[in-house]
Amino acid sequence: MDEVVSGYGASEVLHGISLTVNEGETVCLLGSNAAGKSTTLRTILGMVPTRKGSVKLRGERIDGLATPDIVAKGITMVPENRRLFAKMTVRENLEIGAQLRDDRPAIASDIESVFSMFPRLKERVTQKAGTLSGGEQQMLAIGRALMAKPSVLLMDEPSMGLAPILVEQVFETIDEISKQGITILVVEQNANVALGIADRGYVIQTGRIVMKDSAKALLANPELSRAYLGELEG
């Protein structure tokens, strides 16, 4: 992602953001409210148009493509607030995740592997998604995204609205997914937990990248908390 400018309507939200995620890496994008974290993810997926700059996947430009085409190239998102299809069952949600795939037996076996990752979901397979607890919903949202067999997984605030113990579980899961070789870009406010599993991190503030470093260095950097308070000059 290079010098990307994007925004909604007349307002520009990202003022030239450059970030790189290497294959197999887990990178986290930190920042306070309204810093442009979600917009960054939405821009990558083509839900918000790229106005300047370019978004590339393995050297190939993907900005300007329609969202479904980008998804077909192997990028999937776990959206903010889960955004499950609340009135569809757990199984249907997972099946929707595999919408672009054709191989039925493989889909069926992937559903099973999601269940083995989240046994709780298997118990609730015919229940509608809206009736699940917050933690179960997050599991389902992750499972739904995995059903697309993505090579890159974008996660928007996976810790939002979850109890601390569940947050820990979710990030353990993210770590596991990363070990399967999936590249992950996770957007978080909860810096400590996110950096705990990430290889590298970026800090974004009012649409600009203000810091970037390895996860360990960022954790040790006292400026990190100041960036959150908005005192750092971009």
Place this chain on the structure above:
Amino acid sequence: MRQPQAVRAGLIGGAVVLYLGAVGMLERFSERSIIVGLIRFNLVVMMAAFFVFALFAYRRATGEANTSLGTGITAGTVAGVTTGVVVIILSLLVDAGVDVRSMFLRISPAFFEAITLGTNPYLGLVILAVIGAVMGAAAGGFRRLQPTPRTIVITVVGTVLLLGLGARLFIPMLQGLGIPTAWLYRSDALTILGAVIVSVLAVVIRLYLQRKGGFRKALTEVPGVTPSNVRPILFALGAIAVLAAPWIGKQFVADVLGTVGLYILLGLGLNIVVGYAGLLDLGYVAFFAVGAYTVALLTARSSSMVGATIFDLAPEPLTNFWVALPITLVVAVVIGILIGAPVLRLRGDYLAIVTLGFGEIIRVLILSDWLKPIFGGPQGITEVADVPAFGADTNDPRVLYYLIIAFALISLFIAGRLKNSRVGRAWAAMREDEDIAEGMGVSVIKYKLLAFAMGAAVGCLGGAFFPAKLGVANPGSFTLLVSINVLAVVVLGGMGSIPGVIVGSAILVGLPELLREFGEYRLHIYGAILVMIMILKPEGLIPDRRRALELHAEEPHESVGPLTAAATPGVQ
């Protein structure tokens, strides 16, 4: 006042009866006997009003009043007295020379006759009060009944009303089956003996079935029928009924059933757009018109077209129905996509308004002077050719009925397969959350266009048979009311539900035929029934499983499978 709720319900009940009288319904109903010499339809309606409002009084009442007979009697009596007193006031005004009819056109001598059951206003007050009290008490008593006697009461009342009101439908049907009707009907009303016999029969059958645990279980008592083959046997019985229906009774029955079939086709098409994809289309009549006019243009004797002289066409039809049909499908799909494309970005209300506009545009175009050389303007296209079927050209409603049913079955099958396919799932996801559906790889543009195209294709089938049935296609048949009716079929049956479309069509198209003799009031009754169904069953008569969940989302979730039930104790 100790029972304010009862009094209030009674006052409303009285107002309703007066309203029914003042618009002339009671007067019209008094011409219709249900049981010869015993009960006329106006009395039935008044009794029903008193009864229903007494039930309302109970619904509102709390504590002791909720069970006491007094509540119902109070409500019923108040309703009767209210009606009676207003009738007396009206009659005094009339006697004093006030021209009541300058404002209330229907307050005629026949109004007084109907509402006082042929007596005078003062005696009428007493009679209405007594009927009110009796019906109120009956409502109270009805609530206390055990399930079995309650079933008996409902069965008797339902049977008598159905057979009495539907006399003009059932008499030809019974005669068609070779059953004499003299014992049952006399001049379109039940005889007393007939009413008693059918009531007893209905109760016996109902109780027998109840004891056996339903029709399906009862059927397994018949030798040769086992639980494993009961389904195919039921299916076969249904098929025989569908095939035999047009031969029972006169052409009238086949005609009505054919229209029901047309609405099933239209309903299935709209169900794809509204029920599956969640796109509220208020201009669905456009596809009905496209189907009808394309077939008409291609199969009418061309000389019947106003512009024939301009085009210098031969008097023969361009082609026959079976060649026209695939062309019609293509045209409809193209127009479906043309209408769908500009509205892709619109959602909800905005989509509804724009589609409404498109529906009108099509109607105005076929009506216009500009396109008169092609579509014939207000006169439409006449002399549409008959359908070649079974070795002959025919417009026999029975043959058309079979063809319509055949196409309805094909559409049913396709609609059913679509619903549970990947496409159906994509539509469902799109209906819930367009953005996230895109994020899952569902191309909203593609699937919206697909929904419009599929809906258009199925809907135009309905349209295609329409001119073949009537022999003409003219703009008068393609009004907004058709769009609304089809939407009502879909909503009433239950959005997204296929059996719902069938039941919805049967009720919304069949019922008005049953009520035809009541002329303009039939739409009145039809409207009241629609409102009642939507209040009592907002998810539709036969709701789609998923839709039912949506409307009852706030209610506690019932366990859906054994796994869930077993797992529940462990929930955090």
